[in-house]
Amino acid sequence: MRTSIATVCLSGSLTEKLHACAAAGFDGVEIMDADLVAAYESPEEIRALCERLGLTIDLFQPFRDFEGVDDATFADNMRRAEAKFDVMQRLGATLILVCSNVATATIDDDEVAARQLGALADLAATRGIRIAYEALAWGRFVDDYRHAWRIIQLADRPNLGTCLDSFHILSRGHDPAGIEQIDGDKIFFLQLADAPALNMDVLSWSRHHRLFPGEGAFALTDFLAHVLRAGYTGPLSLEVFNDTYRQTDAVRTAAHARRSLTWLADRTAAENGWPENRLDDAQPATGIDFVEIAGADLSDLDQMLAQLGFTFRGRHRSKPVRLWTAGDARIILNEQARHEQPRLAGFGLDVGDARSAVDRALALGAPNVFRRTYAGEQELRAVAAPDGTEVYWNDRPAETSWVTEFDGGTSDTGALRGTIDHVNLGYRWQEFDEAVLFTSSVLSLSSESSAQVPSLSGLVRSQVMRTPDGVVRLPINLAPPTAPLPTRHIAVRCDDLIAVARRARDSGLTFLQIPSNYYDDLAARFDLDSGLLSELRELGLFYDRDGDGEFIHFYSPTVGGVFLEMVERRGGYDGYGALNAPVRMAAQHSTPA
């Protein structure tokens, strides 16, 4: 599989974009004319830079508003084309994208379009240039790939073929099965873009809201399968116009983009039983092995975990970390001076085959995390998520795992029997799609419930990524653009929250204080048993209920950039107390760490 990307997908200058594409491992690029025009480097310099970086120039684009025009416009268009062919020769580019006429077409006649495109192809042939004609979804007379293909057949030139763009085809709801009717060697180029399901004009949808494959609503694996079955052998190229990717770091976005193609090729091959481009099978997570908090001074967390009923299991025999457990809930405190504030630094997932999970993650472009391992210790391999959070995989049962490497504590007292219910990760708004693609492709989690939660500084978008059975849940909370990053937290599930809360209170833990008005509202919303209501109010607990069950929870104070939540799920309750989140965030706003 050869991979390519249009320079318009990325921020920065053309040379910055090319360096980012090379660093991400792309084989080639589509040079956007406008990016070249705005560059100080000559076409010859760009050509030389691409050669040095190992990037082929797979396409030069776009050339607009060419065919279906009157004779005077046609003559001017041929003149325009010749000028661009000059640039292409200086660049060393041999394929140009001609998109169907939007602005100047006046003649709705395939014969005319074919004759004019034929003349263009003949002119291009003298330069060794090939033409890829593409139907734009909003073309004046040609807005369907099948129509473009009929015109190409009519023109019948060896150097005139088509460019297929998943957006232009799928946004219009055109059946991609017809792609298999096209000669594979006449598909000169393939552009891939996903997009969310939006009910808006197709031009704005295309120009602002495209996504990388796997992030939207298009059936891209089916689409790609049709193209490959037609016999296409060129690169898989990304052309994603997206307001966010245009402004995020080019190196990071290019890596994100490259991951989407690896994922797409793997999924397409898997669904069709093809051996090429397959990764190791995804390893479904069967649990959260541990969560790690790092910071220069974690003594407040030691105290808090003890107050909650966690057991101190000791210090690691060779690393500056210590372990607290509460049944299956394991929290590692990593005290390294380089981190100023306590923060949620990583987590581990239980899987059937850890090596395979890591291999798959590395193949998906996740950077390897080095962790020194001494003889007799379990080697835990890990990768870094795009934001630096470390993700570990473990395939040993706890009794024989790294857990045995801690000394100086006691066995789990059983005072608190819990599991990690969810790990809530805060991101900046512009990191959303990257975080979702990482968790879906590398961690094999799926997007489930999503919500908009009002906070005092704007709406927080919350997207839960989880396993279908709910044993692993990673809610992703996104800050509004002007607001600080949402604080991350670890939620621990237990069976008798009221007892846990009472013991923690008795141990001196001060919970996040809940406004009295909240309990008045709770009483209005639910016809609660008065004993339960007064217990909730007395202990300062949150409560929610739906048709499936009940949810009781409370929050620790925030320590640096992290806090803990203790939850109890009664019956089949599967949510997160979304109605309580605004109250919780307002309370945290009023009582900063």
Added chain:
Amino acid sequence: MRTSIATVCLSGSLTEKLHACAAAGFDGVEIMDADLVAAYESPEEIRALCERLGLTIDLFQPFRDFEGVDDATFADNMRRAEAKFDVMQRLGATLILVCSNVATATIDDDEVAARQLGALADLAATRGIRIAYEALAWGRFVDDYRHAWRIIQLADRPNLGTCLDSFHILSRGHDPAGIEQIDGDKIFFLQLADAPALNMDVLSWSRHHRLFPGEGAFALTDFLAHVLRAGYTGPLSLEVFNDTYRQTDAVRTAAHARRSLTWLADRTAAENGWPENRLDDAQPATGIDFVEIAGADLSDLDQMLAQLGFTFRGRHRSKPVRLWTAGDARIILNEQARHEQPRLAGFGLDVGDARSAVDRALALGAPNVFRRTYAGEQELRAVAAPDGTEVYWNDRPAETSWVTEFDGGTSDTGALRGTIDHVNLGYRWQEFDEAVLFTSSVLSLSSESSAQVPSLSGLVRSQVMRTPDGVVRLPINLAPPTAPLPTRHIAVRCDDLIAVARRARDSGLTFLQIPSNYYDDLAARFDLDSGLLSELRELGLFYDRDGDGEFIHFYSPTVGGVFLEMVERRGGYDGYGALNAPVRMAAQHSTPA
């Protein structure tokens, strides 16, 4: 006119919101239940705070999903209502909004709805509470204000009336003329919101994209006129759910909101020939009087203006400012140590009656700017725009104006005869609607062409505000959220740009350097006269052409936070060279100030 605003419009805690509403001059508020629930303050404390701040609590809202339900649900809904009536009594609120049932209605029968609402009204009456029933645009059975009104008539209770919300009526395209069929004293409340014309589901449109009056596409003056003609005498209240306003500074957003109501009341009165709520008539600007650059050290600008052919007209006799002119283009350099970097600090507009323009601006809530004036000097009155830019108005001809107060320079040499073509203002993305409302209501400019310009750090949204005749043009450029503020600039129009450019070059001014690729592209796009092309290339000028004429322009280097553009408009060209803007921004990115 009494004014009110729903607390959901603003960021911050409930007490922060209330302080902001009072500071902006609102008479009252709608307390959102969720804001109260998340507040530590008791209802009694909120009531006392409102009293101290001089705010009435005009509405408590919302109460949802009440009517059209089965008996068991109805009983629970009455219990819920009683609990909220308790809260209202503690708050001292006497009007509650009940919106039409979305979630639990199962009985599509007006008699049932009327009977249930009647029972609710009777319960409320025992507390001295009135009910305002509102049709939500997405109500299950009741989604039209006329339908809600029929149910209210059926129920026939003195303390049951309706709440009209412009969004719910206009978003559905319902004819607001029918409002005049409602008894004025049965319209218990009026909520106003504007919205952009968007093709999306009405719930998301309502929850995320509402705007303050005057910022969207709704015919709100017509709407308000219908309500007032019906005999409504209550407050004009804003209920604007907007993702941006939820995260911007509450004090600033409240001032912005209050301005929209003053504007709306004035426009409605003006259109209907009503004497109440009228402001001074808008003073159409007939020219840009001057632009002011402030900074600690402006010597680079002195040199640049001289190189461009401006004449030094001297220093002001009493203020630390100096004047440069080029015909009608006047630039004031204000050297005050408190500003670190040169920045575009203000501008003056020519109008027929400056006093009236200032009075109107002050009535629209723009803060007065104090400027010391000595005997014999023209008193130039000014206000501050929301971002702090100072706006002055002048109604004297230049010969007898403040221009005569400068000494020590020469008369205008005539070396450069120009006018200010446009003043380009850079804002942060979240300041867009506020800036548009200020320029439209206070400066009487209208929204015209808008564009999305690709920069190396994201799409820059550009919205031109101007007089119809184009003598005043203020393009507003908005930074992408993650990018720095766009640099502001002053564009000076002249008649022979090539001569101006040549002379400036000869005087040693180095223009912003334009990539050679740009001229190759220009040659491809336009079949340009080769003499003109080589002159553009030699001098480093930008060029554009459309059906109406031509545009030639170049840019100075950036000095601090400001730069100059010199432009020539040939024929009827009315644009700004939008296709050149990405090249200009890329060049500025590569050659920072």
